[in-house]
Amino acid sequence: MLKEFKAFIARGNVLDLAVAxxxxxxFGRIVTSLTDDIIMPLIGRVLGxxxxxxxxxxxxxxxxxLVGSSDYAALKKAGVPLLGYGSFITVAVNFLIVAFIIFLxxxxxxxxxxxxxxxxxxPAAEPADIALLREIRDELRRRD
Known part of the structure:
Protein backbone atom coordinates (compact mmCIF):
# COMPACT_ATOMS: atom_id res chain seq x y z
CA MET A 1 0.00 0.00 0.00
CA LEU A 2 2.86 2.38 0.79
CA LYS A 3 4.41 1.60 -2.59
CA GLU A 4 1.14 2.48 -4.35
CA PHE A 5 0.90 5.72 -2.38
CA LYS A 6 4.46 6.68 -3.38
CA ALA A 7 3.63 5.95 -7.03
CA PHE A 8 0.47 8.06 -6.74
CA ILE A 9 2.33 11.00 -5.22
CA ALA A 10 5.16 10.73 -7.75
CA ARG A 11 2.80 11.20 -10.68
CA GLY A 12 3.05 14.64 -12.21
CA ASN A 13 -0.62 15.58 -11.85
CA VAL A 14 -0.64 15.31 -8.08
CA LEU A 15 2.52 17.38 -7.71
CA ASP A 16 1.22 19.97 -10.17
CA LEU A 17 -2.03 20.21 -8.22
CA ALA A 18 -0.17 20.62 -4.91
CA VAL A 19 1.97 23.42 -6.36
CA ALA A 20 -1.14 25.09 -7.81
CA PHE A 27 -1.93 34.65 -4.57
CA GLY A 28 -5.19 34.92 -2.61
CA ARG A 29 -3.38 36.59 0.28
CA ILE A 30 -1.69 39.02 -2.11
CA VAL A 31 -5.02 39.96 -3.70
CA THR A 32 -6.64 40.35 -0.27
CA SER A 33 -3.85 42.70 0.79
CA LEU A 34 -4.11 44.59 -2.49
CA THR A 35 -7.84 45.03 -1.97
CA ASP A 36 -7.77 45.83 1.76
CA ASP A 37 -4.60 47.92 1.90
CA ILE A 38 -4.46 49.72 -1.45
CA ILE A 39 -7.62 49.66 -3.57
CA MET A 40 -10.34 50.12 -0.93
CA PRO A 41 -8.51 52.98 0.87
CA LEU A 42 -8.04 54.73 -2.50
CA ILE A 43 -11.72 54.28 -3.33
CA GLY A 44 -12.59 55.55 0.15
CA ARG A 45 -10.34 58.58 -0.33
CA VAL A 46 -11.89 59.42 -3.70
CA LEU A 47 -15.38 59.09 -2.22
CA GLY A 48 -14.62 61.43 0.68
CA LEU A 66 -20.48 48.72 23.25
CA VAL A 67 -23.47 51.04 22.87
CA GLY A 68 -22.62 53.74 20.34
CA SER A 69 -19.58 51.81 19.06
CA SER A 70 -18.83 51.82 15.36
CA ASP A 71 -16.13 49.15 15.61
CA TYR A 72 -17.39 46.37 13.37
CA ALA A 73 -14.82 43.83 14.61
CA ALA A 74 -15.61 44.50 18.29
CA LEU A 75 -19.36 44.25 17.75
CA LYS A 76 -18.98 41.07 15.72
CA LYS A 77 -16.70 39.56 18.38
CA ALA A 78 -19.32 40.39 21.02
CA GLY A 79 -21.86 38.34 19.07
CA VAL A 80 -24.01 41.23 17.90
CA PRO A 81 -25.91 40.31 14.73
CA LEU A 82 -24.66 42.64 11.98
CA LEU A 83 -25.28 43.13 8.30
CA GLY A 84 -21.75 44.00 7.16
CA TYR A 85 -22.33 45.31 3.67
CA GLY A 86 -19.04 47.27 3.70
CA SER A 87 -17.10 44.06 4.27
CA PHE A 88 -19.14 42.44 1.52
CA ILE A 89 -18.19 45.21 -0.92
CA THR A 90 -14.52 44.63 -0.08
CA VAL A 91 -14.82 40.88 -0.67
CA ALA A 92 -16.72 41.50 -3.93
CA VAL A 93 -13.91 43.76 -5.20
CA ASN A 94 -11.42 41.09 -4.14
CA PHE A 95 -13.36 38.49 -6.15
CA LEU A 96 -13.52 40.72 -9.22
CA ILE A 97 -9.74 41.20 -9.14
CA VAL A 98 -9.11 37.44 -8.89
CA ALA A 99 -11.69 36.67 -11.60
CA PHE A 100 -10.16 39.26 -13.95
CA ILE A 101 -6.65 37.90 -13.44
CA ILE A 102 -7.85 34.34 -14.07
CA PHE A 103 -9.60 35.59 -17.22
CA LEU A 104 -6.32 37.15 -18.41
CA PRO A 123 1.60 13.26 -41.18
CA ALA A 124 4.94 11.53 -41.13
CA ALA A 125 5.86 9.46 -44.16
CA GLU A 126 4.69 5.87 -43.96
CA PRO A 127 7.44 3.50 -42.84
CA ALA A 128 8.73 1.10 -45.50
CA ASP A 129 7.63 -2.04 -43.65
CA ILE A 130 4.05 -0.76 -43.38
CA ALA A 131 4.00 0.09 -47.09
CA LEU A 132 5.29 -3.40 -47.93
CA LEU A 133 2.64 -5.02 -45.72
CA ARG A 134 -0.08 -2.97 -47.45
CA GLU A 135 1.18 -4.10 -50.87
CA ILE A 136 1.14 -7.74 -49.75
CA ARG A 137 -2.38 -7.34 -48.36
CA ASP A 138 -3.62 -5.71 -51.56
CA GLU A 139 -2.00 -8.43 -53.68
CA LEU A 140 -3.63 -11.18 -51.60
CA ARG A 141 -7.04 -9.50 -51.99
CA ARG A 142 -6.65 -9.38 -55.76
CA ARG A 143 -5.91 -13.12 -55.91
CA ASP A 144 -9.09 -14.05 -54.05
Missing part, protein backbone atom coordinates in the same frame (compact mmCIF):
# COMPACT_ATOMS: atom_id res chain seq x y z
CA UNK A 21 -2.93 25.02 -4.45
CA UNK A 22 0.05 26.52 -2.62
CA UNK A 23 0.56 29.24 -5.22
CA UNK A 24 -3.19 29.90 -5.30
CA UNK A 25 -3.30 30.38 -1.53
CA UNK A 26 -0.35 32.79 -1.65
CA UNK A 49 -12.79 59.35 3.25
CA UNK A 50 -15.16 56.41 3.35
CA UNK A 51 -13.98 53.30 5.19
CA UNK A 52 -15.96 50.43 3.72
CA UNK A 53 -15.11 48.06 6.56
CA UNK A 54 -17.08 50.24 9.00
CA UNK A 55 -20.32 50.12 7.02
CA UNK A 56 -22.78 47.81 8.69
CA UNK A 57 -26.30 47.68 10.05
CA UNK A 58 -26.92 46.44 13.58
CA UNK A 59 -29.66 43.81 13.57
CA UNK A 60 -29.88 43.01 17.27
CA UNK A 61 -29.19 44.13 20.81
CA UNK A 62 -25.82 45.75 21.51
CA UNK A 63 -24.17 45.04 24.89
CA UNK A 64 -24.10 48.02 27.28
CA UNK A 65 -20.32 48.38 27.07
CA UNK A 105 -4.42 33.90 -17.72
CA UNK A 106 -6.96 31.74 -19.56
CA UNK A 107 -7.00 34.19 -22.45
CA UNK A 108 -3.20 34.08 -22.71
CA UNK A 109 -3.17 30.27 -22.64
CA UNK A 110 -5.90 30.13 -25.30
CA UNK A 111 -3.84 32.36 -27.57
CA UNK A 112 -0.89 30.01 -27.23
CA UNK A 113 -2.96 26.93 -28.07
CA UNK A 114 -3.40 26.08 -31.77
CA UNK A 115 -6.75 27.03 -33.20
CA UNK A 116 -8.99 24.15 -34.35
CA UNK A 117 -9.28 25.52 -37.90
CA UNK A 118 -5.51 25.54 -38.36
CA UNK A 119 -4.18 22.68 -40.44
CA UNK A 120 -2.41 20.04 -38.41
CA UNK A 121 1.16 19.20 -39.26
CA UNK A 122 1.69 16.89 -42.22
Missing amino acids: VIIGAA GLDFSSYFIVLGEVPAN LVRAVNRLMPKPDEKPAE
Whole structure:
Protein backbone atom coordinates (compact mmCIF):
# COMPACT_ATOMS: atom_id res chain seq x y z
CA MET A 1 0.00 0.00 0.00
CA LEU A 2 2.86 2.38 0.79
CA LYS A 3 4.41 1.60 -2.59
CA GLU A 4 1.14 2.48 -4.35
CA PHE A 5 0.90 5.72 -2.38
CA LYS A 6 4.46 6.68 -3.38
CA ALA A 7 3.63 5.95 -7.03
CA PHE A 8 0.47 8.06 -6.74
CA ILE A 9 2.33 11.00 -5.22
CA ALA A 10 5.16 10.73 -7.75
CA ARG A 11 2.80 11.20 -10.68
CA GLY A 12 3.05 14.64 -12.21
CA ASN A 13 -0.62 15.58 -11.85
CA VAL A 14 -0.64 15.31 -8.08
CA LEU A 15 2.52 17.38 -7.71
CA ASP A 16 1.22 19.97 -10.17
CA LEU A 17 -2.03 20.21 -8.22
CA ALA A 18 -0.17 20.62 -4.91
CA VAL A 19 1.97 23.42 -6.36
CA ALA A 20 -1.14 25.09 -7.81
CA VAL A 21 -2.93 25.02 -4.45
CA ILE A 22 0.05 26.52 -2.62
CA ILE A 23 0.56 29.24 -5.22
CA GLY A 24 -3.19 29.90 -5.30
CA ALA A 25 -3.30 30.38 -1.53
CA ALA A 26 -0.35 32.79 -1.65
CA PHE A 27 -1.93 34.65 -4.57
CA GLY A 28 -5.19 34.92 -2.61
CA ARG A 29 -3.38 36.59 0.28
CA ILE A 30 -1.69 39.02 -2.11
CA VAL A 31 -5.02 39.96 -3.70
CA THR A 32 -6.64 40.35 -0.27
CA SER A 33 -3.85 42.70 0.79
CA LEU A 34 -4.11 44.59 -2.49
CA THR A 35 -7.84 45.03 -1.97
CA ASP A 36 -7.77 45.83 1.76
CA ASP A 37 -4.60 47.92 1.90
CA ILE A 38 -4.46 49.72 -1.45
CA ILE A 39 -7.62 49.66 -3.57
CA MET A 40 -10.34 50.12 -0.93
CA PRO A 41 -8.51 52.98 0.87
CA LEU A 42 -8.04 54.73 -2.50
CA ILE A 43 -11.72 54.28 -3.33
CA GLY A 44 -12.59 55.55 0.15
CA ARG A 45 -10.34 58.58 -0.33
CA VAL A 46 -11.89 59.42 -3.70
CA LEU A 47 -15.38 59.09 -2.22
CA GLY A 48 -14.62 61.43 0.68
CA GLY A 49 -12.79 59.35 3.25
CA LEU A 50 -15.16 56.41 3.35
CA ASP A 51 -13.98 53.30 5.19
CA PHE A 52 -15.96 50.43 3.72
CA SER A 53 -15.11 48.06 6.56
CA SER A 54 -17.08 50.24 9.00
CA TYR A 55 -20.32 50.12 7.02
CA PHE A 56 -22.78 47.81 8.69
CA ILE A 57 -26.30 47.68 10.05
CA VAL A 58 -26.92 46.44 13.58
CA LEU A 59 -29.66 43.81 13.57
CA GLY A 60 -29.88 43.01 17.27
CA GLU A 61 -29.19 44.13 20.81
CA VAL A 62 -25.82 45.75 21.51
CA PRO A 63 -24.17 45.04 24.89
CA ALA A 64 -24.10 48.02 27.28
CA ASN A 65 -20.32 48.38 27.07
CA LEU A 66 -20.48 48.72 23.25
CA VAL A 67 -23.47 51.04 22.87
CA GLY A 68 -22.62 53.74 20.34
CA SER A 69 -19.58 51.81 19.06
CA SER A 70 -18.83 51.82 15.36
CA ASP A 71 -16.13 49.15 15.61
CA TYR A 72 -17.39 46.37 13.37
CA ALA A 73 -14.82 43.83 14.61
CA ALA A 74 -15.61 44.50 18.29
CA LEU A 75 -19.36 44.25 17.75
CA LYS A 76 -18.98 41.07 15.72
CA LYS A 77 -16.70 39.56 18.38
CA ALA A 78 -19.32 40.39 21.02
CA GLY A 79 -21.86 38.34 19.07
CA VAL A 80 -24.01 41.23 17.90
CA PRO A 81 -25.91 40.31 14.73
CA LEU A 82 -24.66 42.64 11.98
CA LEU A 83 -25.28 43.13 8.30
CA GLY A 84 -21.75 44.00 7.16
CA TYR A 85 -22.33 45.31 3.67
CA GLY A 86 -19.04 47.27 3.70
CA SER A 87 -17.10 44.06 4.27
CA PHE A 88 -19.14 42.44 1.52
CA ILE A 89 -18.19 45.21 -0.92
CA THR A 90 -14.52 44.63 -0.08
CA VAL A 91 -14.82 40.88 -0.67
CA ALA A 92 -16.72 41.50 -3.93
CA VAL A 93 -13.91 43.76 -5.20
CA ASN A 94 -11.42 41.09 -4.14
CA PHE A 95 -13.36 38.49 -6.15
CA LEU A 96 -13.52 40.72 -9.22
CA ILE A 97 -9.74 41.20 -9.14
CA VAL A 98 -9.11 37.44 -8.89
CA ALA A 99 -11.69 36.67 -11.60
CA PHE A 100 -10.16 39.26 -13.95
CA ILE A 101 -6.65 37.90 -13.44
CA ILE A 102 -7.85 34.34 -14.07
CA PHE A 103 -9.60 35.59 -17.22
CA LEU A 104 -6.32 37.15 -18.41
CA LEU A 105 -4.42 33.90 -17.72
CA VAL A 106 -6.96 31.74 -19.56
CA ARG A 107 -7.00 34.19 -22.45
CA ALA A 108 -3.20 34.08 -22.71
CA VAL A 109 -3.17 30.27 -22.64
CA ASN A 110 -5.90 30.13 -25.30
CA ARG A 111 -3.84 32.36 -27.57
CA LEU A 112 -0.89 30.01 -27.23
CA MET A 113 -2.96 26.93 -28.07
CA PRO A 114 -3.40 26.08 -31.77
CA LYS A 115 -6.75 27.03 -33.20
CA PRO A 116 -8.99 24.15 -34.35
CA ASP A 117 -9.28 25.52 -37.90
CA GLU A 118 -5.51 25.54 -38.36
CA LYS A 119 -4.18 22.68 -40.44
CA PRO A 120 -2.41 20.04 -38.41
CA ALA A 121 1.16 19.20 -39.26
CA GLU A 122 1.69 16.89 -42.22
CA PRO A 123 1.60 13.26 -41.18
CA ALA A 124 4.94 11.53 -41.13
CA ALA A 125 5.86 9.46 -44.16
CA GLU A 126 4.69 5.87 -43.96
CA PRO A 127 7.44 3.50 -42.84
CA ALA A 128 8.73 1.10 -45.50
CA ASP A 129 7.63 -2.04 -43.65
CA ILE A 130 4.05 -0.76 -43.38
CA ALA A 131 4.00 0.09 -47.09
CA LEU A 132 5.29 -3.40 -47.93
CA LEU A 133 2.64 -5.02 -45.72
CA ARG A 134 -0.08 -2.97 -47.45
CA GLU A 135 1.18 -4.10 -50.87
CA ILE A 136 1.14 -7.74 -49.75
CA ARG A 137 -2.38 -7.34 -48.36
CA ASP A 138 -3.62 -5.71 -51.56
CA GLU A 139 -2.00 -8.43 -53.68
CA LEU A 140 -3.63 -11.18 -51.60
CA ARG A 141 -7.04 -9.50 -51.99
CA ARG A 142 -6.65 -9.38 -55.76
CA ARG A 143 -5.91 -13.12 -55.91
CA ASP A 144 -9.09 -14.05 -54.05
